[in-house]
Amino acid sequence: MDSEEMTEDLLKKIEKIDSDIFNPIVIHCERCNKKVVIPIPIQPILESEKREVLITYVHKNNKNNDKHCLVFEVDHDFNILLPKAIDVIISTVSSTGNEKKKVEQKTSDLRYVIINCEKCCKNIHVPVPTKIIENSDIPKTPITYIHKEKNNTDPHCVILYLDKDYGDRDTRFPDVLILYLFPYWLKKKYCFT
Numbered sequence: 160m161d162s163e164e165m166t167e168d169l170l171k172k173i174e175k176i177d178s179d180i181f182n183p184i185v186i187h188c189e190r191c192n193k194k195v196v197i198p199i200p201i202q203p204i205l206e207s208e209k210r211e212v213l214i215t216y217v218h219k220n221n222k223n224n225d226k227h228c229l230v231f232e233v234d235h236d237f238n239i240l241l242p243k244a245i246d247v248i249i250s251t252v253s254s255t256g257n258e259k260k261k262v263e264q265k266t267s268d269l270r271y272v273i274i275n276c277e278k279c280c281k282n283i284h285v286p287v288p289t290k291i292i293e294n295s296d297i298p299k300t301p302i303t304y305i306h307k308e309k310n311n312t313d314p315h316c317v318i319l320y321l322d323k324d325y326g327d328r329d330t331r332f333p334d335v336l337i338l339y340l341f342p343y344w345l346k347k348k349y350c351f352t
Contacts, residue, residue, distance in 0.1 A: 173196055176196070180200065183196050183198050184199055184237065186231065186239060187242075188229055191244075198337070199337075210235075212234075212334045213335075215228050215337065216231075217247055217336070226249070227244050227245060230303065245303055246303070248285065248305070268288060269286045270289050270325055271284045271286055272319065276317055277332055278315045279308055279315075285304045285317075298322060298323075315336060318332075318333065
């Protein structure tokens with residue numbers, strides 16, 4: 160992308176990024192309807208044995224408070240492949256009793272899906288809001304679920320691909336999770352899985 164095509168705001172964000180550790184990329188987010196700067200960690204990409212590294216970048220649209228993520232792959236030359244904006248669900252595993260009641264009251268229209276998380280090495284229950292699946296116009300709806308073990312400090316995520324009956328549960332596990340939403344239990348912005 161030409162520097163002429165970038166706004167001053169984007170250029171300022173790029174200048175703030177430590178270029179020894181991160182490679183800044185600019186992607187158009189269809190949900191925010193704007194370009195976003197994403198600091199891609201260099202080390203995990205270059206050290207990966209995979210040809211492409213799957214990355215999940217979680218952020219929100221400040222205008223309507225829409226939390227979502229960009230899922231894309233990056234090759235060793237930092238070329239971006241197939242960016243897609245999808246819904247995100249953040250676990251409330253560390254919530255107190257009062258906070259859990261508030262969440263349950265807000266999310267009465269949930270359908271729980273059981274998946275096997277390769278990172279946790281156990282089955283987990285994913286609370287999927289039914290409106291996400293009902294409002295989808297594609298056969299398999301992708302949803303990102305961010306969670307962590309109670310005793311583990313690093314959150315990780317799984318991407319679920321659910322059909323209209325919640326029966327077909329394909330999953331993918333991103334190699335890098337970049338978070339700009341800060342749940343109170345999250346201490347780091349970047350998690351390398």
